[in-house]
Amino acid sequence: MLLVYNAQLRHGIVLAPMSGYTDWPMRILCRRYGAELAYTEMISAEGLVMSTRNTLKLLEHPKEDRPLVAQIFTSSPEFGALAAEMIENQGFDGIDINMGCPVRKVVRKGAGAALMRDPRKALKIVKAVMSKVQLPVSVKIRAGWDAGSINAPEMAEILSSFGISAIIIHPRTRVEMYTAGSRWDLIGEVKRRTSIPVIASGDIRTQEDVKRVKQIGADGIMLGRVAIGRPWIFREILGHGPPGPLEVRDVMLEHLDMLCMTYGERRGMLRMRKYVSMYIKGFPGASMFRKKVNSIDNAAFLRDSIHQFFLGQA
Ligand SMILES: Cc1cc2nc3c(=O)[nH]c(=O)nc-3n(C[C@H](O)[C@H](O)[C@H](O)COP(=O)(O)O)c2cc1C
The missing domain is CATH 1.10.1200.80 (Putative flavin oxidoreducatase; domain 2)
Known part of the structure; x- marks a missing residue:
């Protein structure tokens, strides 16, 4: 049993946030096959505050799409706080702050994985968001910026000491983008440095992968690309056969x-x-x-x- 974002999860296998994919239709299908928790696509805090139509759309979800965490990205503590206030009463179970997005457009503005290079700013954003809402707040991080600056365990320790509810780790560096294998060993290091739930993301595709990553120290398991056009992967990982x-x-x-x-x-x-x-x-x-x-x-x-x-x- 895993308690995260005030939700009780039985096996702790959840759907990753994926921009362009994990809208409510994909989330609903994955839940049907066993995903116990899901995240929105990443949402620009600035876009939310300015209420642009496409950004507001990312918050839409039917009642049965729960437990659900809204993920925001920003480089601004002020916008982060305002966006969190807007999310608070819209039927979400938590807010996640994206510190892992490697896309140039995002990191150029100091958001996403750029925050791995700026722990002070990262902490300011977390504090600003937490000060405005009652909802549990988590952070999704990468291994670090590049192979020479791997700092996920330190980041996890600093952020968790300020009361976040969970840490999600995708153990690749920003420079690695989606190439190279995930550095699963880092999951164990992150776990040892925090006392909050650690959810692992990155190349987890089979029952054996889930077992291995849990052994390394993950409390929760996040499935991403493997669930695109394959929502039954959750059921398969739980031990059932593929669909006809x-x-x-x-x-x-x-x-x-x-x-x-x-x-x-x-x-x-x-x-x-x-x-x-x-x-x-x-x-x-x-x-x-x-x-x-x-x-x-x-x-x-x-x-x-x-x-x-x-x-x-x-
Ligand atoms: C197309 C695509 C979009 C993504 N969008 C997001 C996002 O919006 N927020 C986020 O935190 N991670 C995002 N990610 C990263 C995933 O959540 C996940 O950490 C990563 O894909 C590794 O897991 P996987 O090997 O299971 O796919 C995205 C990944 C992909 C491939």
């Missing part, structure tokens, strides 16, 4: 419907394209179908094509 073709088809159709409901038919269909190629991976004819889907430009035709594709697979 008809179950895959039905999940795809439901996913498309939810995306169309959220973004409208056209944007929903466009957003579905990137999941389709992951859903159909490994099926005969997948590469032809992938090409076809990229030229489809209406949701009804995409629905029909998914039906057709699976007629030959049963």
Whole structure:
């Protein structure tokens, strides 16, 4: 049992925040297969305070999409605090502060993984956010900026001494982006330096990986890329078999419907394209179908094509 963000988790396997992917439709599907907690895509604190339409949309979620943590990114304690206030009464179970995003646009402004190089600023943001809300606050960090400045254990110790509720570690450096393997050994070091729950992220794909990372010291396990177009990975990791073709088809159709409901038919269909190629991976004819889907430009035709594709697979 893991108590985090005031939520009781039985196995502690959760869905990672992924910009461009983990909107409520993906979260709902992953929860159905066993994800016990989920995060929004990262949300710009500045965008939230300015109430830009696309940013506000990231907060939307149905009632059953809980427990749910809103993740913000910023380099400003003031904007962080204002954004946290806006999030407080909107049906969330916690706020996570992103200190791991490696994308140039984000780090150039001093946010995301840039905060790994600026622990004082990181701490100011954490304090400002915590001073404004009752919600539990966590921080998601990387290993460090580069191989020569690995400081995740120190960061975890400093931040946790100020009362954050959990630390999430993706043990790669900013410079490594998503290449190189995750440095799982760092998870143990982070755990030894803090007394709060540690959630591990990075290359965890199988039951064996989960076992190993828990042995190293993780309290919770975060699945990211492996869950894109594969929401049943949670069920598989919990010991069940993979879905048959008809179950895959039905999940795809439901996913498309939810995306169309959220973004409208056209944007929903466009957003579905990137999941389709992951859903159909490994099926005969997948590469032809992938090409076809990229030229489809209406949701009804995409629905029909998914039906057709699976007629030959049963
Ligand atoms: C497309 C994509 C978008 C991501 N967006 C976010 C994000 O918004 N916030 C965040 O903290 N991490 C983000 N990440 C990092 C993931 O949460 C996770 O830490 C990383 O992918 C490693 O885990 P994995 O190997 O299970 O994918 C993103 C990763 C990917 C691939």
